[in-house]
Amino acid sequence: MNFVGSKVQESKGQSRLAAGRAAFTLLELLIAVVAFAIVLAAINSVFYSALKLRNRSAASLEKSLPLTQALIILKRDLASLAPPGTLAHDLQTSPTGSGATSQPRFGSLAGAASGTGSAAGLTSQVGPDFYTYSGLLDTSSPWPSVQKIAYLLVDSTNRNALGKDLVRAVTRNLLPSGNVAEEPVEQLLLADVAEATFFFHDGTDWLESWDSATADPKLPRAIRLQLQMAFEDRASRQQPIELIVPIVIEASTNAPAGGSQ
Numbered sequence: 001m002n003f004v005g006s007k008v009q010e011s012k013g014q015s016r017l018a019a020g021r022a023a024f025t026l027l028e029l030l031i032a033v034v035a036f037a038i039v040l041a042a043i044n045s046v047f048y049s050a051l052k053l054r055n056r057s058a059a060s061l062e063k064s065l066p067l068t069q070a071l072i073i074l075k076r077d078l079a080s081l082a083p084p085g086t087l088a089h090d091l092q093t094s095p096t097g098s099g100a101t102s103q104p105r106f107g108s109l110a111g112a113a114s115g116t117g118s119a120a121g122l123t124s125q126v127g128p129d130f131y132t133y134s135g136l137l138d139t140s141s142p143w144p145s146v147q148k149i150a151y152l153l154v155d156s157t158n159r160n161a162l163g164k165d166l167v168r169a170v171t172r173n174l175l176p177s178g179n180v181a182e183e184p185v186e187q188l189l190l191a192d193v194a195e196a197t198f199f200f201h202d203g204t205d206w207l208e209s210w211d212s213a214t215a216d217p218k219l220p221r222a223i224r225l226q227l228q229m230a231f232e233d234r235a236s237r238q239q240p241i242e243l244i245v246p247i248v249i250e251a252s253t254n255a256p257a258g259g260s261q
Contacts, residue, residue, distance in 0.1 A: 074189070074243055079245050080132040081132055081249060087146045093198075093200075094209065123152050124153050127197075148170070148184075151167070152168075166188075168188075169184035192229055197228075198226075202221065207220075223245050
């Protein structure tokens with residue numbers, strides 16, 4: 001009996017020892033909690049960085065959308081330039097001669113000077129009047145595809161604006177009855193513009209002015225638009241945005257084809 005009792009007590013002691021070894025000590029629990037906290041902190045840091053990058057990318061994309069859309073419209077207008085003809089007048093940066101009265105300049109003659117429109121007295125036209133084939137034809141508007149387009153720099157109504165608004169003024173009715181000029185439809189293209197300048201390529205150099213009445217060829221080989229965006233300080237100043245559009249339309253001239261007979 002003593003032998004059997006000692007064996008029973010020995011087996012009970014071994015089971016208690018095995019049960020004690022199966023449990024975690026307080027130190028082991030603390031180490032596990034600390035490791036888990038470190039892993040969670042690392043995951044939170046990676047997630048926060050990814051979220052911040054996503055928000056920055058979305059804000060940058062949203063900010064670039066108006067500029068991209070404006071450049072698409074500008075490129076379409078300049079690429080569809082119409083040669084001087086019945087509806088399209090000469091391309092002149094400073095209109096002169098008999099055609100000058102039919103090409104009013106915003107800020108000096110047209111709506112801005114007469115006090116009409118929302119931009120009265122606050123508008124200055126940049127570049128000449130462009131006659132283009134970019135007009136859309138539909139059943140509700142009895143106008144051809146040729147339209148007159150002027151680009152204006154208008155004082156912004158937003159008090160927090162850094163610069164002016166680049167506005168596209170479109171005139172569809174180029175043959176008004178009774179010599180009553182139609183008020184152009186204004187479309188906001190881009191905000192916070194400091195300066196917009198057009199340059200014209202004659203095949204050799206870039207020129208700041210153009211007159212198709214005296215130039216040969218009548219239309220430039222290409223047109224370059226330089227946009228300087230407004231900035232808060234010198235540190236945020238950026239390089240001007242440039243858009244170069246080749247002109248593939250050939251305007252007719254008075255020179256005989258093939259030379260002298």
